[in-house]
Amino acid sequence: MPKVDLYRNVHMGQRMRLFSLAAELGAADMAQPDAIAEQVHRVLAMTEELREHADTEDTFIHVLLRDRAPEAADALDAEHLRLDAAFAVLDDRARALPGTSAGQLREAQHELYLALNEVISAYLVHLYLEETVAMPALWQKASDDELAGIFSAFQASRTPEQAVTDLQKMLPALPPATRLAIARSVTNAAGEEYAGEMLLKISRTLSASQRSRLYADLGVSEAWALPEA
CATH class of the missing domain: 1.20.120.520 (nmb1532 protein domain like)
Structure with missing residues (x-):
């Protein structure tokens, strides 16, 4: 470990x-x-x-x-x-x-x-x-x-908004495997109902290629995280 x-x-x-x-x-x-x-x-x-x-x-x-x-x-x-x-x-x-x-x-x-x-x-x-x-x-x-x-x-001291901002600042600098582990952890914690919304938020600062790689590694389509019309 x-x-x-x-x-x-x-x-x-x-x-x-x-x-x-x-x-x-x-x-x-x-x-x-x-x-x-x-x-x-x-x-x-x-x-x-x-x-x-x-x-x-x-x-x-x-x-x-x-x-x-x-x-x-x-x-x-x-x-x-x-x-x-x-x-x-x-x-x-x-x-x-x-x-x-x-x-x-x-x-x-x-x-x-x-x-x-x-x-x-x-x-x-x-x-x-x-x-x-x-x-x-x-x-x-x-x-x-x-x-x-x-x-x-430290995590408990952050508001939900601060926690998302922390991830948005950090994730673009991390290698794919680390980014995947973090995204999987936070989306699992968000629960099935809010997982897509959380993934959309934390991936907002990623480049197009980084975002595509993350979604592929998670085994979901990018459309999955988008809110329903």
């Missing part, structure tokens, strides 16, 4: 969306209507999400980590402080962008792009530390039941 990994899937989703944000911000045509507001919103939404993610880890994972592997917890605490400072710089640059003159906009866009990439580079190190230091420490120091309990407690 696979080990309970509290970081892997959500981190894969974060990496995918951070890389996409950086590429799209760098290439954005700021002369288009609402382009500046859109990019600023996306950057600020991402830093807010990453802060909330850190709070979630502190609440559900790092309490146990501090008890069983305090050295690893101390290292993560230091990382969070460093990241908070980088987030603040990025937020300031994003909020300043709408007030930039047309002549300075190109350079300001690139400076925001560089600040975002600085955050990404620091955040990748943080993710790697959690995945290669914190998680192995928990595997060694905590039981499978304790780790499963953490995951269950």
Whole structure:
């Protein structure tokens, strides 16, 4: 039976969306209507999400980590402080962008792009530390039941809408077998009456090819999940 990994899937989703944000911000045509507001919103939404993610880890994972592997917890605490400072710089640059003159906009866009990439580079190190230091420490120091309990407690803390959003953010970044296992679990939990509706919701952010593969792996047609006319 696979080990309970509290970081892997959500981190894969974060990496995918951070890389996409950086590429799209760098290439954005700021002369288009609402382009500046859109990019600023996306950057600020991402830093807010990453802060909330850190709070979630502190609440559900790092309490146990501090008890069983305090050295690893101390290292993560230091990382969070460093990241908070980088987030603040990025937020300031994003909020300043709408007030930039047309002549300075190109350079300001690139400076925001560089600040975002600085955050990404620091955040990748943080993710790697959690995945290669914190998680192995928990595997060694905590039981499978304790780790499963953490995951269950987190799931119980989410509203149905938040749970769907979590999956929509994560599933496109996962390999087909992992995506299938998650989709099967959540549709089974939804019950026969709501399984199609749930599948439609969680597959909304998948590419056409990913969605077709998922439905094929589940053995259902894409029309099966659509609401009746």
